[in-house]
Amino acid sequence: xVKVTQxxxxxxxxxxxxVFLECVQDMxxxxxxxxxxxxxxxxRLIYFSYDVKMKEKGDIPEGYSVxxxxxxxxxxxxxxxxxNQTSMYLCASSTPGLGGEQYFGPGTRLTVT
Amino acid sequence: xxxxxxxTSMDCAEGRAANLPCNHSTISGNEYVYWYRQIxxxxxxxxxxxxxxxxxxxxxxxxxxxxxxxxxxxxPHATLRDTAVYYCxxxxxxxxxxxxIFGTGTRLKVLA
Numbered sequence: 001x002v003k004v005t006q007x008x009x010x011x012x013x014x015x016x017x018x019v020f021l022e023c024v025q026d027m028x029x030x031x032x033x034x035x036x037x038x039x040x041x042x043x044r045l046i047y048f049s050y051d052v053k054m055k056e057k058g059d060i061p062e063g064y065s066v067x068x069x070x071x072x073x074x075x076x077x078x079x080x081x082x083x084n085q086t087s088m089y090l091c092a093s094s095t096p097g098l099g100g101e102q103y104f105g106p107g108t109r110l111t112v113t
Numbered sequence: 114x115x116x117x118x119x120x121t122s123m124d125c126a127e128g129r130a131a132n133l134p135c136n137h138s139t140i141s142g143n144e145y146v147y148w149y150r151q152i153x154x155x156x157x158x159x160x161x162x163x164x165x166x167x168x169x170x171x172x173x174x175x176x177x178x179x180x181x182x183x184x185x186x187x188x189p190h191a192t193l194r195d196t197a198v199y200y201c202x203x204x205x206x207x208x209x210x211x212x213x214i215f216g217t218g219t220r221l222k223v224l225a
Contacts, residue, residue: 096209104156
């Protein structure tokens with residue numbers, strides 16, 4: 001069974017802390033994505049990566065960075081967490097081909113206080 | 114980027130067909146339409162996708178209008194477990210660097 005796992009389901013951090021959200025996929029997928037989901041706004045793309053060490057900005061990259069050192073792992077980094085980054089964070093992976101449906105992890109609900 | 118418009122919410126009686134509409138009037142010729150659903154507290158789950166022809170799989174059918182400006186997802190016999198938020202998505206980009214443009218989705222409630 002295909003799997004995308006995220007390091008935590010729930011996380012509480014303080015303003016100004018550096019936060020790491022980890023995502024691992026076991027499907028040997030080239031592409032990986034980070035989204036945030038907020039009520040009334042749907043899913044918005046933060047960053048994505050289509051190869052190891054490659055990254056592309058999504059629609060809302062400000063305040064975030066990413067790291068992809070290995071094919072199976074894609075990390076989202078909040079350099080200095082702020083309260084407006086309180087959200088649900090979803091990771092996904094896909095193949096780059098024409099079908100290329102995305103497989104999502106269960107999400108991490110981050111609260112910044 | 115192409116965007117999608119969906120009704121905020123819909124109800125459907127259990128056992129009946131659920132027809133979920135989506136408008137994507139600015140879609141480009143090579144951009145696919147994808148449908149996902151998200152059950153509470155889970156990540157979105159893939160349902161079906163298409164380009165211009167109608168598609169069917171074990172979960173649903175996708176009807177795309179000839180001008181490709183809109184589509185309808187059909188769940189032929191809705192069950193209570195189909196209660197979820199359904200997202201109509203346009204996939205943009207080029208081979209190898211595709212990304213999704215999500216809308217805000219339709220909250221489908223299946224009623225017993």
